[in-house]
């Protein structure tokens with residue numbers, strides 16, 4: 001590989017491969033949260049007009065640019081996300097190829113594929129599916145056993161054990177942070193300046209919960225069974241019952257009003273006017289725990305600590321910026337996965353550098 005032509009060809013190949021994989025990741029990002037199969041329908045289709053997209057309009061990077069981000073059939077806008085995912089995957093595949101021996105590069109290609117799916121699903125849906133997190137953890141342990149260099153060892157058994165322990169560390173350490181955060185800022189009180197209308201509407205296993213202009217899924221507010229949501233109402237109708245000046249005491253599956261408890265399964269709609277809302281606030285979701293486990297399985301225990309640290313730091317900085325320039329958001333959902341992924345990618349490329357720098361700091 002000292003031959004520059006070879007080097008260029010392999011680099012170009014990894015970029016194109018990355019773009020093609022990115023195109024596939026887009027399919028996973030679109031279909032996994034809504035439980036559509038990846039294989040059926042086999043062809044990609046336009047999210048708007050459902051028209052199957054012919055292969056020549058489905059070339060990674062090129063097609064989105066050539067069609068200027070719209071569907072050739074109905075003209076609907078195709079999200080910029082499609083181009084972004086393909087480009088990010090292509091660039092990461094190229095950078096990984098340039099930096100690591102080929103066995104490690106292949107493992108890291110698999111790793112960043114999981115990271116990208118998790119990141120973009122979390123951005124849109126505020127969840128990271130088990131297929132990404134548990135799937136990523138299993139893939140990480142398997143990759144480590146196949147390429148022990150990932151865990152800085154040369155026996156498969158040691159690599160597998162290290163990978164497993166790092167995954168466990170990722171899960172446990174974030175669980176501790178989550179529980180501690182729960183005690184520190186367990187709930188959030190929101191007072192409205194004016195009486196604000198709200199509506200709770202049953203939808204399948206879940207419900208839509210709209211307060212003023214904020215719309216969210218009921219399940220977004222509850223992370224565990226004992227979480228409570230309090231809603232102080234001027235007036236409220238629960239199906240056919242009406243109440244005045246009442247505080248509704250919600251659990252995920254039930255509501256209590258004036259000592260009268262109803263299972264939400266038996267309720268279709270709750271609507272009224274509220275003055276105050278107390279929500280259980282979760283710093284992060286359960287998916288993040290398993291996501292950090294997957295990061296540990298691929299990158300080792302140091303990366304767990306680093307990703308958590310770097311992710312929290314970036315999260316706080318961005319949180320501060322949105323606090324200063326953005327409109328106040330009180331929603332309970334906060335994607336943390338993208339920050340963890342940022343920390344993980346930083347470690348993957350620069351972890352060795354950090355370690356040397358830190359080592360030099362300790363022993364001058």
Ligand SMILES: [Zn+2]
Pocket residue numbers: 046047048049050051071072073074075076
């Ligand atoms: Zn279309």
